Amino acid sequence: MTETAIEAAGLGMRFGRRGKPALDGCAFRIPAGAVCAVVGPNGAGKSTLLSLAAGLARPTAGTLTVLGRSPAEVRARVGYVAQDKPLHLQLTVAETLRWGRELNPGRWDDEVAERIVAEGELDPEAKIRTLSGGQRTRVALALALGKRPELLLLDEPMADLDPLARHQLMASLMADAAGHGTTVVMSSHVVAELEGSCDHLLLLGAGRVRLAGPLDDVLAAHRLVTGRADASLEPHTVVESRTTGRSLTALVRPEGPLDAGWQDTAPTLEELVLAHLGAPQAPALLLDDVREAAV
Incomplete structure (x- = not known):
C-alpha cells in the first residue's frame, strides 16, 4: 500500500469549452490511512473531485493520482458511494449483494456487507425500488465496504439518514475503516459531525483549495x-x-x-x-x- 492515498497537482476540471471550472489549480495530498473531510458550499467542486478520484472522468488540467497510480488503474481497490447512490432498482437486497460479490472476486467480504444491511433491519428479499432513501444508503455502503477497498470515497453518504441512524452507521463505518487501515475521503454538509470522525481536512471554495492538511494542525x-x-x-x-x-x-x-x-x-x-x-x-x-x- 502506498503512503499517499490521493495527490493532486494543478488539478482542473471544466465542463464544456466555456463553462466555469468546477476545479481550478487544486494541489493537495491525502495520506494513506487518513479519514479526510471534504467540505465546502454547493458548487465548490466536492462531487467533481470524488468522481475524478473514482476514475469516472478525466481531469482537463493537471494530474491526480490515486494509490500511486491513475484512478482508472486502481478502480478495483477503491469503493465509491455517489450522492444519488445508483443501484439496480429491480434487484432485491440479497441479489444486489450477490452481484457485488460476483463483480469483486477475491476481494469480497460477505460478513461486513451483510452486517451493514442487517443493522438496518432490511429484508434481504425486498426490492431496491421499495426501499427508503436511508435504506438505499445502507445497501450502497454495504456494496462499497464489501469489496474491502483500500480507499473509500463517500459523497454526502449520510444525507438520507435520520440523526440516530447517521450516528450509528458513522460509528460502524469508522470502526471498520480503523480496523482495516482504510483511507476514507468523505464530503458532508454536517460539519460538526465530521469533527469527531475525521483527522484530515480539505476545504474547497469556488473550485479551489482553501485549506488542506491534518485537522489538528489546521485548527492549531x-x-x-x-x-x-x-x-x-x-x-x-x-x-x-x-x-x-x-x-x-x-x-x-x-x-x-x-x-x-x-x-x-x-x-x-x-x-x-x-x-x-x-x-x-x-x-x-x-x-x-x-x-x-x-x-
Missing part, C-alpha cells in the same frame, strides 16, 4: 479572538472579522504572540469552516503531514 494554525473594535490585529492574518458595538470578534492566523488585550480561544471545526467560507479572499493554507507547505 488559527485562533478565535475577541477585543475592542478599535484594537489592531497587525501583524496577524485576519481570515474573517465582525464588529458588534465596541467589540470585535475575528478568526486569525497568528504571526507571533497575540497582544494581552485580546481574549483568544481555539476555534471549532465548524467555526473555522464557516469563517473561511464567509471570506473567500482569505489566503489559502496548505499543510502537509508535519509542516506548512504553502500559504
Whole structure:
C-alpha cells in the first residue's frame, strides 16, 4: 500500500469549452490511512473531485493520482458511494449483494456487507425500488465496504439518514475503516459531525483549495479572538472579522504572540469552516503531514 492515498497537482476540471471550472489549480495530498473531510458550499467542486478520484472522468488540467497510480488503474481497490447512490432498482437486497460479490472476486467480504444491511433491519428479499432513501444508503455502503477497498470515497453518504441512524452507521463505518487501515475521503454538509470522525481536512471554495492538511494542525494554525473594535490585529492574518458595538470578534492566523488585550480561544471545526467560507479572499493554507507547505 502506498503512503499517499490521493495527490493532486494543478488539478482542473471544466465542463464544456466555456463553462466555469468546477476545479481550478487544486494541489493537495491525502495520506494513506487518513479519514479526510471534504467540505465546502454547493458548487465548490466536492462531487467533481470524488468522481475524478473514482476514475469516472478525466481531469482537463493537471494530474491526480490515486494509490500511486491513475484512478482508472486502481478502480478495483477503491469503493465509491455517489450522492444519488445508483443501484439496480429491480434487484432485491440479497441479489444486489450477490452481484457485488460476483463483480469483486477475491476481494469480497460477505460478513461486513451483510452486517451493514442487517443493522438496518432490511429484508434481504425486498426490492431496491421499495426501499427508503436511508435504506438505499445502507445497501450502497454495504456494496462499497464489501469489496474491502483500500480507499473509500463517500459523497454526502449520510444525507438520507435520520440523526440516530447517521450516528450509528458513522460509528460502524469508522470502526471498520480503523480496523482495516482504510483511507476514507468523505464530503458532508454536517460539519460538526465530521469533527469527531475525521483527522484530515480539505476545504474547497469556488473550485479551489482553501485549506488542506491534518485537522489538528489546521485548527492549531488559527485562533478565535475577541477585543475592542478599535484594537489592531497587525501583524496577524485576519481570515474573517465582525464588529458588534465596541467589540470585535475575528478568526486569525497568528504571526507571533497575540497582544494581552485580546481574549483568544481555539476555534471549532465548524467555526473555522464557516469563517473561511464567509471570506473567500482569505489566503489559502496548505499543510502537509508535519509542516506548512504553502500559504
